[in-house]
Amino acid sequence: MIDLHTDQKQPVRRLLLRWAPPLLLLLVFCVFVVRINAVDKFGLVSREGQTFEKGVVTEIIQDNLQYDGSRVGEQLVRVEMKTGARAGQTLEMTSSSGYLFGAGCTVGMKVIVMQSVSGDSTVASVYAQDRETVIYVFAGLYLLVLCLVGGKQGVKGALGLVFTFFCILFMYLPLVYRDHSPFWVSVFICTITTIVTMYLIGGPTMKTLVATGGTVAGVCIAGLTATAFSAASGITGWNVSDIESLLTLWNTNGIQVGGLLFSGLLISSLGATMDVAMSIASAISEIHTQTPDISRRELFRAGMRVGRDMMGTDSNTLILAFAGGSISMLVLDYAYDLPYLQIINSNNIGIAIMQGLAGSFGIVLSVPVTVLLAVFLYTLGRKTPAA
Structure with a gap:
């Protein structure tokens, strides 16, 4: 006689046997990550009062665009602040023409503003074009394409990629900052990410x-x-x-x-x-x-x-x-x-x-x-x- 109750338990047992150990290890891993990230960083540069905020260019007061298409000197622009202590206000500031800092501002451009606030006084300048949304959109599109083309294996690959990126940010960097050997930390990170990625893909x-x-x-x-x-x-x-x-x-x-x-x-x-x-x-x-x-x-x-x-x-x-x-x-x-x-x-x-x-x-x-x-x-x- 077939025991239907026992047969129904078999898939549950197999599921527990496969995923219970990884979930337990994941819990231990999360506790470890939280512990190593509890570190006080030594202040290399004094940034008291200085913040980076979001804004939108509303007016070009003085442009620095030359006849040949190059930019020389600084732009003088008005920016409506979206975040920070001056959110909702429109500030007048400069934008340099450097290739590393500043931006060729146009009306409507979203920018990142470096500002220092002290009482009623504010010193601000355009740091760079706001690229945060673009980065997240393209990263999301890549993961979406990976999942659509790769199917189930693509989803697992995407999870492995996210986990690897997570390990570099929240394990490699704090461990190296705590004066552990970068070489052996990278060996540890490579081993952990390989085990997780391979387990996701191959089981x-x-x-x-x-x-x-x-x-x-x-x-x-x-x-x-x-x-x-x-x-x-x-x-x-x-x-x-x-x-x-x-x-x-x-x-x-x-x-x-x-x-x-x-x-x-x-x-x-x-x-x-x-x-x-x-x-x-x-x-x-x-x-x-x-x-x-x-x-x-x-x-x-x-x-x-x-x-x-x-x-x-x-x-x-x-x-x-x-x-x-x-x-x-x-x-x-x-x-x-x-x-x-x-x-x-x-x-x-x-x-x-x-x-x-x-x-x-x-x-x-x-x-x-x-x-x-x-x-x-x-x-x-x-x-x-x-x-």
Whole structure:
């Protein structure tokens, strides 16, 4: 006789077995995040009385637009304040023509105003165009397209992306600020985000375990390669272009700024390595499912054939990414016709080369590591047939 009551409980039990441990870990994770973010920041710059508020340009009193389309000097504009102590009031202020600060104001433009209020006195200037809404709209559109095109897997990928971004903001930054090693903090962040993302995509399966192990191994290989390159070339995290500003953090908070370069390398190589590891794990899982009697050697060869096809494109991923980020510097070097020895031995070029090559090392070497791990786990417990 079939016990219908027991049969009805089975889906509930399976659901609890899958989601109860992750939800418990999520609760512990949230408590940890709240604790590490309870930190008092050292005031590097005095901003007493200074705030950034929203406003809308209502009138251009004096423009700085030239006949050739360029802007020289400052604009004099009137801005209706939308937030802050002067909300609802219209203030007269300037907007510089700099490329880093200010904005080419037009009537109706939404702007961010930097203002200092002291009693009835107000000093204000246009800081930048208000881009907050645009950023959120495009980010939302990307997540929407990802979910529509990817379906259920796209939704899981979007959740993984949001979680990764959350970890960088609310785990990596406070831990580094608390004087923990940036390198090991990035290893921790990469491991946590990989586990969560892979679990969302693959569930509690052997494929998820294989992809997670391959990703973590690839990221660590990239970090070790960068460390070896640093020791051989003399390039360290102290050679970055913004070291003067970072030294202030080192002197006031003791932050290990020398490790920021390598920790950033690990985080930047995470996405590409994760893609390679999951693709290989999925391919080997499918091969093993369709041909369960395949030998370990043949399974390894099949996995390597899949991995080699991916190397052809993924090996260029980070090199092209870092080359694209350095394109302005390369154009300047070309325009000034700098000598080859000066260019190849400069710190900026060396850092870009180190980042691209170390990350690519991690991607390429994650292929055999993932294949070996997959072959071992998928065939674990199988008796080796007689020759």
